[in-house]
Amino acid sequence: MIDKLEFLLALAREKHFGRAADACGVTQPTLSAGVKHLEEQMGVLLVKRGSRFQGFTPEGERVLEWARRIVGDSRAMREDISALRHGLSGRLRIAAIPTALAMVAAITTPYRDRHPNVQFTIYSRTSLEILELLENLEIDAGITYIGNEPIGRVSIVPLYQEHYRLVTSADAPLGDRDSVTWAEVSQVPLCLLTPDMQNRRIINRLLKSAGGESRPTLESDSMILLFSHVRTGRWASVMPEKIAQTLGLTEPIRAIPIVEPDAVQTIGLVVPQREPMTPTTAALVAEARRISSSLAT
Amino acid sequence: MIDKLEFLLALAREKHFGRAADACGVTQPTLSAGVKHLEEQMGVLLVKRGSRFQGFTPEGERVLEWARRIVGDSRAMREDISALRHGLSGRLRIAAIPTALAMVAAITTPYRDRHPNVQFTIYSRTSLEILELLENLEIDAGITYIGNEPIGRVSIVPLYQEHYRLVTSADAPLGDRDSVTWAEVSQVPLCLLTPDMQNRRIINRLLKSAGGESRPTLESDSMILLFSHVRTGRWASVMPEKIAQTLGLTEPIRAIPIVEPDAVQTIGLVVPQREPMTPTTAALVAEARRISSSLAT
DNA sequence: TCGGCCGATAGATAAATGCTATTAATTTTG
DNA sequence: CAAAATTAATAGCATTTATCTATCGGCCGA
Structure with missing residues (x-):
């Protein structure tokens, strides 16, 4: 049956x-x-x-x-039942939006310290794909935007806030500023994620409401690709603060806060609504809560 | 499997x-x-x-x-799925505590008007048995005390409040009063439910806290039996207001409010916590809510 | 109209499910 | 204390169910 x-x-x-x-x-x-x-x-x-x-x-x-x-x-x-006998084990399948990929290590690392027998598979997916994969039981958890688009039968743990930075070389236009506006950013040629990504749609919306338009010189679905271009110092991009920090920027690249508005998106862990959860998922949620509260301080 | x-x-x-x-x-x-x-x-x-x-x-x-x-x-x-094709049908298995049995018709009657193809099986059980039957999927719903003893994975709809009456003949001791106290009631020989019933335990508690004791002349697990004794005019009992009303008292039998305290117990519909519920159960809950709100006015 | 893709069907075989009869281990009873 | 009864496990067999390979028929696009 x-x-x-x-x-x-x-x-x-x-x-x-x-x-x-x-x-x-x-x-x-x-x-x-x-x-x-x-x-x-x-x-x-x-x-x-x-x-x-x-x-x-x-x-x-x-x-x-x-x-x-x-x-x-x-x-x-x-x-x-398996966890009752052998402790936590098995494979945890997680999908994350590209801009959150850098954060995943912040969860998986302490998780593995606690539960060394659990293995991970991490997928990079769009926020919509993540919800579909969750629906179809193809992943155990997602890391994605929360609070925007409606989502189904899932439990949510907020993880952190996404603030946006203009990432560009110090000698490029706007490169000497302490902060820039979205209107100014809209004048610069950018490397951005492809439009199927919610991050890109959010940035589009912000640029548009500042009266600008998004005419990216280069699009990709890979943050690594965007980042490697930016590191040459010859390209600019708009990235979440966290990922810019995590990947590590060196001179002369700068990450300049974008204001008017200082837009914020919340990223969270999303797991199937099930009571009780699977033991591995429950442990993941616990880990996420720890992260969430440590970042809130 | x-x-x-x-x-x-x-x-x-x-x-x-x-x-x-x-x-x-x-x-x-x-x-x-x-x-x-x-x-x-x-x-x-x-x-x-x-x-x-x-x-x-x-x-x-x-x-x-x-x-x-x-x-x-x-x-x-x-x-x-069956309900999608043939409308509501099948059998609804309900268990109720004896003192609530008279109320069941208030739910089943409008229910059948709406859904004539649903059949009913009603069991009279103790409140503990009801919870066990619910656990084991042997009934679809229970009608029992809520808010006292802890109950498991269930959804609850309050139905009505149980107030207590001394039911006795007008020419018996206390029979001429407009209200009596629990202390007074404890002096009268009574017909009561057996001690495995929560109703009896509640009454015991009330009598005891009024300084009295319960020394029932006659015990039974059947409300019909208690009622038929009371109707002879030669026996007295303590019954919930609702059931005394429903069964219909005629002269010279009176149902006298018991005060100090005017004890109240809430009776409710209890169904398994499942999302979504089965269609027949969902309809039962809807019916219960209607009753609840009509009685609240 | 032909070739290729897709899902249904047929027939054979393997696997599972379930039954009767029996056994082994306790517990109850005389 | 021995005989009888109770209870769950086991053995062996029959039946049903599940799955495979091979093939068919319909439909779409070239």
Whole structure:
């Protein structure tokens, strides 16, 4: 029964019977039969059938929600029992927005000191992708913007505030200033994240409300790429304060506070709303709370 | 997998492999094998094995909690989907404390008007039994005292306040009064519920704190029995106001308010904490809220 | 219209589930 | 204290269920 529900989850992810079957480690006919069996049990069609996968029926969507919960709980149960016997172990899958990646080490490092048998997989994703991965039980936790876009059945721990800096060479335009305005920043050619990233959308909004426009000379979905350009001293970018600090800026590169407004975004840890949480996730939340309170001081 | 978890739940209820198997509609070896299979999956012993059932290991208790949730959700899913297609249907199992039994009709009647395809099973149970039945998924809702003894993972809707009356004949001692005190009541021979009922324990406490003692001439676990005695005019009892009203008192029987203190107990609907609830349970909660607000005016 | 992709179907096989009958270990009873 | 009864585990067998390989039929794009 639970296996069949996993089939359905895979199908929702992959939107393709063959790939979903692969993901479950079974053949396509097996997955087909599994879904059909579910449909017989429920007495309703769950999947819109054509010669292609055409999405779920309304009933299918509903079953999908229950499936997420039931499958999630059944995995949580296994982990819970395993933790009772062997202490915390297993793999913690986390996805973070690129601008928060540098902060991840601040959580994982003390976590591993406490629980050395837990392994990590960290993905760099957009904030929307993170919520989708959480929904589909593909990650255990996300680190993303909170308080802006509406989010689903999740628990949230605020981590830190994101303040913005113009990162540029001291001899470049504006490079000698102690602070700059968003209006001034909008006049400078920038390296920015691609527009599918929420960070970019936030910066766009700030530039626009300052009467400017975002015409980035260079876009990328990788903070490392942006940073490496900035370090040459020949490019400028807008980055969160924390990541600029963490990556380490050296002369003649400066990180200049941007004001009017001194925009703030809150970044937080997001985990599935489940009571009780899996032991590894609960420990992650505990770690996040520690960080949060230590940064608040 | 889910079936095996149901085996475990049955075992927790029956504390006996054979009876648990019966309850699941399988033979004892099948249930034994099922539990063993679970233990292999989890890599832990779940049940303390002797030649008798000796309870669960700590890990077993933990699995049991998860099992309650997973099995509950899987049933809720089925009902949810069925309700999408056929409207509300099925059977709603409710247990109520005896003193609240008369109130049940106030919920079931408007409920049936709205959802004629739902059938009811109503049990009369003690407040403790009700909580246990809820835990074990043997009922969908309880009507019991709230706010006194601690209760587990449940949602609560207050229904009404229980005020106490001395129910007695007009020509019996105290029968001519407009109100009596608990101290006075303690001097009268009474018909009361048996001491396993919380109502009786509450009354005992009230009598005791008024310096009296409860020496009931007659005890029963059935309100009907108490009521039929009182109606003869030869017996007295202490009953909640609501039930005395509902059952209908005729001359020369009177229901006299008991004061010092004017003790109050809150009765409420109690359902498993599950998000979303099963459709039939959600409708019951809605009905309870209507009652609650109509009585509050 | 043809080739390729996708999901359903058929048939064979492996795995699981569940039953009856029996055994082993206790506990109860006479 | 021995016989009977109770309880859960085990063995062996039958049935059902799950899964695989191979193949078919529909649909889309070239």
